Amino acid sequence: MDRPFSQGRPLPQILERRSRLKEVNVNKRWWKKGSARLLLAALVLAPAGGCASAFPLSGAGEELRGVASWYGSDFHGRPTASGEIYDMHAMTAAHKTLPLGTVLDVRNLDNGRSVRVVVNDRGPFVKGRILDLSYEAARRMDMIGPGTARVALRVVGRDPRYRKYIKVADSGSSGPYVVQLGAFTDAANARRLRRALAVKYRGAYVSAARISGRKFYRVRIGSFEKRAEAMELARRLADEGYAAVLMRK
Structure with missing residues (x-):
């Protein structure tokens, strides 16, 4: 069972591992790619x-409430707005405006379950929703069946990578x-x-x-x-x- 909502929880594994992007030489210029479809x-x-201006933490510690949804296999393996390849089993989320790399604590207001995710994509593009969670994050919050849930978001910081x-x-x-x-x-x-x-x-x-x-x-x-x-x-x-x-x- 997931632990109660807390800013003291460790960052998810997605923040610990290095990017899987590989370098390839294209026409004598170096590029990074995540798949054959993405350059x-x-x-x-x-x-x-500088570092200070590159990672604004506007809203850090403040709580925002609204409706979250989740996205899964239809987008699995596709590039996200950050350039990373979407992994439905990673602890990530999509938000329309927060800087990519923002770390969020997300609490399900209906059952008290909570997760920590990193924003690496944009969305949701459905009126009335404030966050799209990965399949794994939604599973841990017990919202796969319902599809949506009332949540509270809190900005913890930003992953410098x-x-x-x-x-x-x-x-x-x-x-x-x-x-x-x-x-x-x-x-x-x-x-x-x-x-x-x-x-x-x-x-x-x-x-x-x-x-x-x-x-x-x-x-x-x-x-x-x-x-x-x-x-x-x-x-x-x-x-x-x-x-x-x-x-x-």
């Missing part, structure tokens, strides 16, 4: 600010600047990330391109004449946990 920039060229860096890839080309957040071979994954970004950022779009004989769906924001404006947006996105790439359109 995320990994070359560290410009940090997204979700700090992201900005990759700059704007040399040797011209045109407006854009910020790219992901490149996928599966259009559904690109649309899902675009929808997640649209909650807070205007102008997110999907741009298709054929590269080395393969079709990619690139998720991008903006069209900036000034590099400084694009860099400012990239820093904001990196602070939230997105892998931002500053490039030419």
Whole structure:
């Protein structure tokens, strides 16, 4: 049985293990990937600010109440907004606006069960719900059958490994600047990330391109004449946990 809601509980295993992302060389450039369908920039060229500003703990210790739901096998193995591959058996959650990597204590108000999860995805996109739990987190809270539950959320902190860096890839080309957040071979994954970004950022779009004989769906924001404006947006996105790439359109 799960222990009562407490800030003193240890972080879940998901916070203890290292990322499974592997590095591969694509056209003599280094990228990280979580699956054959996902490419995320990994070359560290410009940090997204100091540690203090990169991990704002706004709302830490405050309690928020609402309805939580859960998501499972339909999304298992797909990339999350953080770039990690969704594991329905890990202790994770999706929230629409909290910085990726935020650690939450979640208590089921109907039965008192509680879990600690890390936010690594965006959602839920259903009116009236404040959190989407992984299958495992929902199972421990005894909410698989009902599908939803009234919960209380409390921000505990933030996992520093979700700090992201900005990759700059704007040399040797011209045109407006854009910020790219992901490149996928599966259009559904690109649309899902675009929808997640649209909650807070205007102008997110999907741009298709054929590269080395393969079709990619690139998720991008903006069209900036000034590099400084694009860099400012990239820093904001990196602070939230997105892998931002500053490039030419």
